[in-house]
Amino acid sequence: MSRLDSMLRRLTAQRDGLNWAADQVTDISGDVLDMGLGNGRTYDHLREILTDRRIWVIDRVLQCHPSCVPPEADFLQGEAEPMLNRLAQNDHQVALAHYDFGFGIKEKDVAEAARLSPTIASVMVPGGIIVSGQPLVGFTELDGPVGIPPGRYLFYRA
Numbered sequence: 001m002s003r004l005d006s007m008l009r010r011l012t013a014q015r016d017g018l019n020w021a022a023d024q025v026t027d028i029s030g031d032v033l034d035m036g037l038g039n040g041r042t043y044d045h046l047r048e049i050l051t052d053r054r055i056w057v058i059d060r061v062l063q064c065h066p067s068c069v070p071p072e073a074d075f076l077q078g079e080a081e082p083m084l085n086r087l088a089q090n091d092h093q094v095a096l097a098h099y100d101f102g103f104g105i106k107e108k109d110v111a112e113a114a115r116l117s118p119t120i121a122s123v124m125v126p127g128g129i130i131v132s133g134q135p136l137v138g139f140t141e142l143d144g145p146v147g148i149p150p151g152r153y154l155f156y157r158a
């Protein structure tokens with residue numbers, strides 16, 4: 001498979017997974033959390049499909065497309081663990097989270113996702129959904145939407 005095909009499949013899985021997760025949480029109250037603002041693509045999609053939810057965003061840097069800058073009050077700029085702890089301390093519970101942190105080095109990314117999993121759990125509403133580009137631990141893995149090949153994107157219930 002060409003790298004272009006691979007990238008297209010990953011982005012399609014990401015979008016379809018977020019759409020699926022939004023449907024799963026219609027009866028679960030809580031906020032939304034995008035872990036990894038990056039260019040702002042997934043944040044932009046989340047705010048389009050979940051117009052009535054507060055969307056928190058964590059990233060150590062603000063370097064997104066100018067049209068995708070989150071409101072200052074909802075952008076937690078800093079390292080993941082202290083920013084997740086800040087969210088937990090303020091009693092904000094998350095119904096839908098998207099995990100898209102990464103260095104681009106698979107081993108490091110998997111280790112970081114495992115290390116952060118308990119802290120992510122601390123901000124989730126019981127029954128909330130996590131859509132993730134990396135394997136997480138301590139959650140119930142779900143099949144996710146039809147059509148996404150196993151392992152391409154991952155789905156969990158808190």
Ligand SMILES: C[S@@+](CC[C@H](N)C(=O)[O-])C[C@H]1O[C@@H](n2cnc3c(N)ncnc32)[C@H](O)[C@@H]1O
Nearest residue numbers: 036037038039040041042059060079080101102
């Ligand atoms: C793959 S990009 C996110 C892409 C984004 N979801 C999008 O659609 O444009 C990963 C982002 O996570 C951030 N990041 C990675 N590890 C982090 C950590 N431990 N704490 C805070 N931010 C982190 C990086 O700065 C980077 O902007």
